[in-house]
Amino acid sequence: MVILAYKDIEENFKFVVLEVKKQVEDTLKVIESHNAKLVDRIRERDDYIDNLKSLIENKSFSRIFKASSGDKQEIDFLRALLVITHNLEKIGDYSVNIGDQFQYLDNHYFIKEYDYRSFYNELFGAMNIIVKAFYKQDIKLALRICHSEINIDTIYRRNFGIIMSKMKMPGNTQNLITTLFIFQYLERMGDALLNIGEAIIFSIMGEKIKIREYRALEDTLTHTGLAESSINNLDYNGIWGTRSGCRIGSLNGRGGNKDKVNVFFKHGKLKKLEEEKQSIERWEKMFPGLAPKIFAFQKDKNSAALLLKYIKGITLQEVILTADKALLSKAYHAFQKTVESVWRKTKTAQKSNANFSEQILSRLDDVYRLHPQLKNRGNRIGDIQISSLEELLRKFASKEKKLDAPFSVFIHGDLNTNNIIYNPDDKKIHYIDLHRSHNTDFAQDVSVFMVSNFRLPVFDPGARERLDGVIRNFFNFSASFASDNGDTTFQARLALGLVRSFITSTRYEYRANFAKIMFLRGVYILDKLIASSGGPWEDFVIPEEAFIY
Structure with a gap:
């Protein structure tokens, strides 16, 4: 670990920490000595802290702009420095707020009836180690800073409960409210300390990771025994955050740990990850190796963590968009072969219904929230009633x-x-993100796959031709599977699945014009279905122009 030694910035930073600590100390003196002159000193010092913050920002941004793209460690350090300084300045502001509130206590001894001291013990304990934690890159000290926020929250809840119970009694209302406001500002200082601790962890790990995610990762690794040394000796790389709120990252060993640790880490809501764990276990039982192997599953009250075997390879999306034709052919062939094997081996005589209409209706609010211009409220032209999309879907649902x-x-x-x-090495396909796996109509997977290609915002003619080719091939393959298995209404159900995927996908598409294209495709296909609802569904055929860009 290279410690960056910008002496001028380091000096400014240490002064910010010192001056903010003085601010907090003075608020304690105000409470204990009732010295109103100290409030003026807090306000005056706040301007000095603001100036120091501006100096650090200017120097840090100047160095970030001059740094090369290869200097990631240096840039991460400076980014963390900016976050820490910003939150220290917030603590200084909260000190001013506390000083201003003190004048509203008509009995200055009133606040001493409550446990204000515990707040300050936690605040000073954390602030005393900020400089060391940051410049020594000490993750244990950073965690102590983060943990102070939990303790401060506990202290606040305890005092809040007492104050609220006394608010029910007559008298002292002004003093109770003022004391509560002061405690709220102390609690917000704890929130700022949490941000500071997480910024220090970021400067060490090179990835933004919340303290609950770090704890879950540490606990899960300890539980499995995969990492014999400190988590500091592992490279964590954030990959993405899912729309369901999960955080996904890869974890790789350094040095002696390099071959021992090579995993995916997933942290998120308990229900989602429990569902994914159960689905992965089911996939593993039926098709060993298709889904990632589970190394560990840890859960607490509301969240959970999954540690999964790292899957080597590239996404099919990357293959379609960037690979040469030979690799695309091999990858698509392997995918189609895998899908066919899954469908054949898991096929049961149990009838199923994906309830596409209900799925669309449940997501329309999110679509209209992002694209209100797409909402059709229904209208009347003379004697002709024009139904809204919601009305059409409810009618078709039956x-x-x-x-x-x-x-x-x-x-x-x-x-x-x-x-x-x-x-590409073993020419095998693997599935990830499996919490929605279940037994149902295969038309749902078909429609999702087709629209996941259509909705890519790629407009180069060559790339679009490849995407259209994949869509067309998968449609023909799926239609053949349906025919081989006596499924005579497949195209009608797929059409409704495409309506669902086209319309609901717009809630993730910020480009209004492209969202409109997808939305209207969905409406167009729905119109075709409604027009055909009087005849046998076996005769319905999806027009190719509906799903080819």
Whole structure:
């Protein structure tokens, strides 16, 4: 670890820490000595802290702009420095707020009836180690700073409960409210300390990671015994945050740990990860190696962590967009072969219905929140009633109830091209992000896969031709599977699945014009379905122009 030694910035930073600590000390003196002159000193010092913060910002940004792209450690250090300084300045501001509140106590001894001292013990304990934690890159000290926020929250809740119970009694209302406001500012100082601790962890690990995620990662690794040394000797690389709130990262060993630790770490809501764990276990039982191996699963009250075997390879999306034709052919062939194997081996005679209409209706609010211009409220032209999309879907939902698939298969549940991994070395396909897997109509996976290609914001003619080719091939393959298995209403159900995927995908598309294209495709296909609802569904055929860009 190279310690960056910008002496001028380091000096400014240490002064910020010192001056902010003086601010907090003076608020304690105000409470204990009732000296109103100290409030003026707090206000005056606040301007000096603001000036120091501006100096650090100017110097840090100047160095960030001059740094080369290869100087990631240096840039991360400076980014963390800016976050820490900003939060120290916030603590200084909260000190001013506390000083201002003190004048509203008509009995200056009143606040001493409550446990204000415990707040300050935690604040001073954390502030005393900020400089050392940051410049020594000490993750244990950073964790202590983070933990102080938990303790301060506990102290605040305890005092809050007492104050609220006394608010029910007559008298002292002004003093009780003022004391509560002062304690709220002390609690906010704890929030700022949490941000400071997490910024120090970022400067050490090179990735933004919340303290609860770090704790979950540390506990999970300890539970498995995969990492014999400190977590500091591992490289954590954040990959993405899912729309369901999960944080995903890869973890690789350094030095002697290099071959021992090579895993995915996933942290998020308990229900989602429990569902994913159960789905992965089911996939592993039926198709060993298709889903990532589970190394560990740790949970607490509301969240959970999964440690999964790292899957070597590239996403099918990357292959389609960037690989040469030979690799694309091999990857798509392996994917199609895998899908066919899954469908054939998991096919049961149990009829199924994906309830696409209900899925669309449940997501329309999110679509309209992002794209209110797409909402059709219904209208009347003379004697002709024009129904809204919601009205059309509710009317069609009753027809969909009778449009069952003649069999069920075990589907991925979110068969986007970025949830499919291809390993060129062993030419195998792997599935990830499996918490939605269940037995249902295979048309759902087909529609999701087709639209996941369509909705990519790629408009180069060559790339679009490749995407359209993949969509067309998968449609033809799926239609052949349906025909081979006596599924005569597949195209009608797939059409409704495409309506669902086109319309609901717009809630993740910020480009209004492209969102409109997808939305209207969905409405167009729905119109085709409604127009055909009087005849046998076996005769319905999806027009290719509906799903080819």
